[in-house]
Amino acid sequence: MGEKWRRYSAAFVVWYLRAATGINLLGAVWVSFGNDLKRHNAGDFFTPHLVAAGFTGALFVGVLAVTMRRRKRAAWILNVVMGLLVLALYTLVMVLFEELRAHAFNWLSLALSALFVAALFAGAGEFRSKGDRSNPKLATAVALVGLLVATAIATLLVTVTNHSPTEERSDFGGRLAYAVARLVFIAASDERYEGVAIPGWVDVLINVMAAVLLLLVLAAAFRSRRATAPMSAEDEERLRALLDKHGARDSLGYFATRRDKSVVWSPSGKAAVTYTVVGGVSLASADPIGDPEAWPGAIDAWLTxxxxxxxxxxxxGASEEAGTIYARHGLQALELGDEAIVETAEFTLEGRAMRTVRQAYNRVKRAGYEVRVRRHADIPPAEMAHIVERADAWRDGETERGFSMALGRLGDPSDGQCVMLECTDSQGELRAVLSFVPWGRDGLSLDLMRRDRDSENGLMEFMVLELIQRAKAEVGVAQISLNFAMFRSVFERGGRLGAGPVLRLWRAVLSFFSRWWQIESLYRANAKYRPVWEPRFILFAKSSELPRIGLASARAEGFLEVPALARRLGSGR
Structure with a gap:
């Protein structure tokens, strides 16, 4: 019963803050209602704790609601301090002033404020989420520096736009006092400051600066702790041991050894979840590593x-098997796309369906291109250094992209079992490389594709076909995982006879965005190998968090960069 009431109390606190946010917003857009609230606070009435009128007040309370919903301890402490101060003030004025006790509304305000504080203490055990230890210092620095900069800008605006008569204009101290009052108290009026008469848009602009500064301070004060314990050498060794035993279960398992990931272990040590923290999102990739019977323990530890x-x-990118287990722990699943897997023993270039592929393959081969297949461990260091140098030169942009399906360390000595494909032209010049990571003992998973832009079209397809045909004999591989195709089922079913209007519309939208993100072309490039399609899923706790998760994954994969200030205030790595 105690735990149940603790949850109810925490929920009441959050909903109280949400209601206060709504009232504050209503007071900002409904002028008469907002004036009534202000008149109450200036006369014989007082409104419940955190209820006022204005966008800035709504912003402040809204941030508190969000942080309390995320059960942040720092937000709880702030609410307790403010709640106790307000409750003490309300109690004091009710005791001292008899005329205030005559108004029932004041008793209602006192009761709601007391109920809010009581709920804070009753639900204290629910608010356990820790913030970064540097948050107080960072928030103080942001507040001080931000206030200095905003004050300077506001004072300059007041000075430039002041249209009071020259002989009546205030001195610098008066303009500075007005600017600070407008920033700190939001509702300062130029009628109270002699010699200050400025346009309304200046007041609005100063208020906007105050709201932005408040938001930055709150973001710094309540940011989540950053992941400060990346994978250790011991963790990597333990993960590789698990991959030796269970690596065949997931084609993406080897990417768990990325050293910019963190790892959390099951109590038995037989399974692990690897993840990274980006923008306050703990982003796990693919399936847990290790014995499936120990997966629940690792998932529990990660969620905790x-x-x-x-x-x-x-x-x-979780598989269906892992997605089912994640769903038992309260996460929801959404199909993200499909992974293309080629069974080398069943693949053939013969037949009418492979005619276009076969022709392209023969065209590149006649042009004199050749492919060499070997394990990384068999490549001499000097040759590997040359391959890495060329691969870096061919990279599209400065950012190394990939997180869930990329290793990001080509040529590392620890990856000796990875397979390298080197394609040379008729002159023996290196023109493209492909690198695959191990998938169990008889599988490979695509890691990296790089080619010279001046090389023959279709070179990558030629290399993949060479690997498929030679894999069993030269590197003992029976299955190959190629690229991941997002929303493959939409493109496949949306073009069929009888597809519904919603599916056709979704396909049209994706086709439009494929002009920039190559969604459909990637599916077409995979489909030509006639692979087996394995669905992959995204797992999440709440649908409302999907936009935030999408941004975090885009950052992790290298498709989105954020400004330095946002990285500093955020909780990512």
């Missing part, structure tokens, strides 16, 4: 850690 630090839990 996410809850302790107010991270949003999410999984990118």
């Amino acid at each position: 850690e996410a809850g302790e630090h107010a991270w949003v839990p999410a999984v990118m």
Whole structure:
């Protein structure tokens, strides 16, 4: 019963803050209602705790509602301090002033404020999420520096736009006092400051600066703890041991050894979840590593850690088996796309369906291109250094993209079992490389594709076909995982006879965005190998968190960069 009431109390606190946010917004857009609230606070009435009128007040209370919903301890402490101060003030004025006790509305305000504080203490155990230890210092620095900069700008605006008569204009101290009052108290009026008469848009602009500064301070004060414990050498060794035993279960398992990921272990040590924290999202990739019977323990440990630090839990690219287990732990699943897997023993270039592929393959081969297939461990260091140098030169942009399906360390000595494909032209010049990571003992999973832009079209397809045909004999591989195709089922079913209007519309939208993100072309490029399609899923706790998860995954994959200030205030790595 105690735990049940604790949850109810925490929920009441959050809903109280949401209601206060709504009232504040209503007071900002409904002028007469907002004036009534202000008149109450200036006369014989007082409104419940945190209820006022204005966008800035709504912003402040709204941030408190969000942080309390995420169960952040720092937000709880702030609410307790403010709530106790307001409750003490309300109690004091009710005791001292008899005329205030005559108004029932004041008793209602006192009761609601007391109920809010009581709920805070009753639900204290629910607010356990830890913030970063540097948050108080960072918030103080942001507040001081931001206030200095905003004050300077506001004072300059007041000076430039002041249209009071020259002989009556205030001195610098008066203009500075007005600017600070407008920033800090939001509702300062130029009627109270002699010699200050400025346009309304200046007041609005100063208020906007105050709201932005408040938002930055709150973001710094309540940011989640950053992941400060990346994978250790011991963790990597333990993960590789699990991959030796269970690596054949998931084609993306080897990517768990990325050293910019963190790892959390099951109590038995037989399974692990690897993740990274980006923008307050704990982003796990693919399936847990290790014995499936120990997966629940690792998932519980990961979710517990996410809850302790107010991270949003999410999984990118989980298989159906892992998605089912994640769903038992309260996460929802959404199909993200399909992974293309080629069974080398069943593949053939013969037949009418493969005619176009076969012709392109023969054209590149006649042009004199050749492919060499070997394990990384068999490549001499000097040759590997040359391959890495060329691969870096061919990279599209400065950012190394990939997180859930990319290793990001081509040529590392620890990856000796990875397979390298080197394609040379008729002159023996290196023109393209492909690298695959191990998938169990008889599988490969695509890691990296790079080619010289001046090389023959279709070179990558030629290399993949060479690997498929030679894989069994030269590197003992029976299955190959190629690229991941997002929303493959939409493109496949949306073009069929009888597809519904919603599916056709969704396909049209994706086709439009494919002009920039190559969604459909990637599906077409995979489909030509006639692969087996394995669905992959995104797992999340709440649908409302999907936009945030999408931004976090885009950052993790290298498709989105954020400004330095946002990285500093955020909770990502």
